[in-house]
Amino acid sequence: xxxxxxxxxxxxxxxxxxxxxxxxxxxxxxxxxxxxxxxxxxxxxxxxxxxxxxxxxxxxxxxxxxxxxxxxxxxxxxxxxxxxxxxxxxxxxxxxxxxxxxxxxxxxxxxxxxxxxxxxxxxx
Numbered sequence: 001x002x003x004x005x006x007x008x009x010x011x012x013x014x015x016x017x018x019x020x021x022x023x024x025x026x027x028x029x030x031x032x033x034x035x036x037x038x039x040x041x042x043x044x045x046x047x048x049x050x051x052x053x054x055x056x057x058x059x060x061x062x063x064x065x066x067x068x069x070x071x072x073x074x075x076x077x078x079x080x081x082x083x084x085x086x087x088x089x090x091x092x093x094x095x096x097x098x099x100x101x102x103x104x105x106x107x108x109x110x111x112x113x114x115x116x117x118x119x120x121x122x123x124x
Contacts, residue, residue, distance in 0.1 A: 002026040002098050002113040006066045009118030012086055016122070020081040022096030022115060024034045029077040031055075035111060036070060036081045038092035038120075045095070049081060052103035059105060061102075093117040097108060 005118040008020040022034065033053050039045040047069035050059045058070050079096055097111035104110055 002029075002032065004098060004113055004115035005098050006094065006096050006115045006118040009120045011121045011123065014122055014124050015044065016086050017082070018086065018120060019021045020094055020096075020118060020120075022079040022081075024077045024098065025080070029098075030074040032100065032112075033105065034070070034079040035070060035097045035099065035105055036078050036079075037108060038090075038094045039096060039117075040092040043092075044059055045108050046082035047106040047108075048094070050102075052102055060064075061106070083120070086104060086120075088122050089123045091120060093119050107119065 008082045012018055030053055036048040037045050038048050041057040046075045047061050047067055048064055051070045051072055055072050058078045067085045073081040095117045096115045098113045
């Protein structure tokens, strides 16, 4: 089992920044590729970003590319999502997730473990 706990969410004005953290415990963090997803009210959960277990490769949705940066620190068992130039449409609950294989990373299915989520609210 891997336990994931997100933190760092909050309320920010448009154009502002937040950094989300995802702390992992349980099995070896460096064995898992990590993803960030978000879910706005009334919408399906959508892919935001993913990073390989080594940290050497990242992938982003078009909606956040150039504004968000995913990273990880395997020594600290933590993944991060730096969010810059936030927009009101970024408002959502943000979830981190872990999976074994780096395939179909944009799909919610296939991720083995999920955190409980952290709320991000961006005002206009």
